[in-house]
Amino acid sequence: MTVSSVVNNKILVVAPSWIGDTIMMQPLLIRLRAQHPEAVIHVFAPAWSAPLLARMPEVTAAIANPFAHGEFDWNNRRTLGHNLRREHFDAAYVLPNSWKSALLPWFAAIPHRIGYTGEARYGLLNERHRLDAAALPRLVDRYAALAGPSGAPTPEPRLTSTAEQQHAARTALALPLDAAPIIFCPGAEYGPAKRWPARHFAAVARQLAQKVGVTEGNPLFGTGGMAPASAWIIGSAKDAPIGEEIASLSGGAVLNLCGRTNLEQAIDLIASARGVVSNDSGLMHVAAALDRPLVALYGSSSPGYTPPLSARATILSLGLACSPCFKRECPLGHLNCLEQLTPEQVLTVINH
Numbered sequence: 135m136t137v138s139s140v141v142n143n144k145i146l147v148v149a150p151s152w153i154g155d156t157i158m159m160q161p162l163l164i165r166l167r168a169q170h171p172e173a174v175i176h177v178f179a180p181a182w183s184a185p186l187l188a189r190m191p192e193v194t195a196a197i198a199n200p201f202a203h204g205e206f207d208w209n210n211r212r213t214l215g216h217n218l219r220r221e222h223f224d225a226a227y228v229l230p231n232s233w234k235s236a237l238l239p240w241f242a243a244i245p246h247r248i249g250y251t252g253e254a255r256y257g258l259l260n261e262r263h264r265l266d267a268a269a270l271p272r273l274v275d276r277y278a279a280l281a282g283p284s285g286a287p288t289p290e291p292r293l294t295s296t297a298e299q300q301h302a303a304r305t306a307l308a309l310p311l312d313a314a315p316i317i318f319c320p321g322a323e324y325g326p327a328k329r330w331p332a333r334h335f336a337a338v339a340r341q342l343a344q345k346v347g348v349t350e351g352n353p354l355f356g357t358g359g360m361a362p363a364s365a366w367i368i369g370s371a372k373d374a375p376i377g378e379e380i381a382s383l384s385g386g387a388v389l390n391l392c393g394r395t396n397l398e399q400a401i402d403l404i405a406s407a408r409g410v411v412s413n414d415s416g417l418m419h420v421a422a423a424l425d426r427p428l429v430a431l432y433g434s435s436s437p438g439y440t441p442p443l444s445a446r447a448t449i450l451s452l453g454l455a456c457s458p459c460f461k462r463e464c465p466l467g468h469l470n471c472l473e474q475l476t477p478e479q480v481l482t483v484i485n486h
Contacts, residue, residue: 142170146218146226146244148235149179149187151203152323153397153416154440156183157423158274159229160291163192165281166227176223178238185398186420189293206234215241227280228259248280273440290443291423295405303402307394315366316342316484317404318388319412319421320380321373325462327434328414330472332376336383337477338411339365342484343387366391366407368400368417411480414440422447429483433472434459448483450475 145166149156156179163175174194177187181198188196200214201207215238224246226239231252239247240258248261255262263280270276278288304311318335322328342365364387367377371393381390395403404410404420409427412418414435421428422442430442432451436458441449451457457471464471 142166142173142224142246144221144223144225145170145173145175146197146221146223146239146242147175147177148226148228148230148238148249149177149183149199150229151180151199153183153186154419155229155273156186157291157293157416157419158440158443159277160190160192160293160423161274161278161289162227162229162281163190164289165278165284167192169281173224176221182397185396185401186293188398189295189401191294208237211237212241214238218242228255229277229280233258250276250280271438274443291419292425293401293405293420293423295402295424299398300402300406303395303399304406307391307399307403309366309403313364314408315364315389316409316411317407317421318365318367318380319369319410319415319417320367320376321369321392321417322413322415323370323372324435327459327461327464327469327472329376330413330431330433330475331469332379333383334472334475334477334480335367335380335411336388338480338484339380339384339388341477341481343384345485364389366403368392368395368403409484411484418442429480431472431475431480433457433469433475434461434464436460450479450483 149159166175175192176195176197177193178197178199179187184196187193219242223244226244226247228236228239228249231250233253233255236249236255236258246261247259249259250265251262270279275288320335366389367380369377369392373392377390377392381388401420404426405424407426410421411429412421414432418430419442422444425444425446428442428447430447430449432449434457437449437451452471452475454471456466459465
């Protein structure tokens with residue numbers, strides 16, 4: 135008997151630890167909600183992800199994961215698992231492939247524990263899926279497949295953001311309420327091999343600042359009649375230096391908000407943007423899940439594995455012989471996969 139044929143009134147999902155992967159999880163939640171409309175779905179995830187999970191209608195509650203990335207801590211995992219027994223979960227879906235990530239549902243004595251075999255998790259999981267990477271090249275499809283066979287395409291992630299939330303974010307940050315910016319997301323937590331050069335972002339910003347409105351009838355970035363184009367940079371405090379570099383190189387044509395926003399505000403600023411230009415990063419997936427017009431820039435990584443899931447996203451990747459290499463830093467020392475991806479190519483998409 136598969137878990138999809140079992141009546142599940144209460145479901146626990148053990149989430150991944152990255153923004154993009156957490157968004158890739160949502161189609162699984164959508165399928166579980168469709169299969170079990172009356173079920174409550176709790177997500178065990180890092181505390182930072184609570185604002186993200188709050189924008190997923192399928193999530194009933196979030197349970198904070200107190201363990202640092204890579205931390206084992208057998209005793210505290212066992213204690214937390216035993217405490218969760220009183221919640222009487224019917225099923226658990228374990229998305230990370232690590233052995234330790236499967237311990238919590240096992241300690242919690244959840245009867246149906248589903249996930250990929252991963253690190254030899256025999257016994258910890260009692261419904262183990264064997265991954266066929268060729269049949270499921272995208273991470274989002276791998277997660278969604280854990281809900282069981284479906285004749286329908288994998289649904290796209292969709293985060294919520296209301297006009298009131300967007301107004302509140304701009305008010306809290308003293309930003310103009312009527313601005314229609316293009317947002318830059320120049321960060322990439324994984325490493326510099328995923329980061330488009332600061333001078334390229336700056337060149338785009340200068341061109342946008344010189345342009346009044348956008349081309350009439352542009353299907354990607356809206357219609358004309360707007361005020362002169364502006365750009366805002368969003369990222370974490372770690373991205374503040376590159377944000378400052380872009381702002382300086384642009385001659386003041388861009389507003390650097392890196393480190394000034396929390397995740398909730400970042401979601402709402404992106405939701406109210408005219409468009410987004412982003413590296414392959416968590417915020418790129420946020421923009422796609424908010425269905426914003428998006429230019430997604432790929433260098434060392436592959437859009438075949440974690441593409442932005444939106445019809446309004448345009449992927450730019452040069453497809454050089456040396457990419458994707460999946461390295462944190464360019465092993466050849468030139469980063470041609472991003473250096474040679476020009477501002478003009480990005481502007482062509484924006485102005486098309």
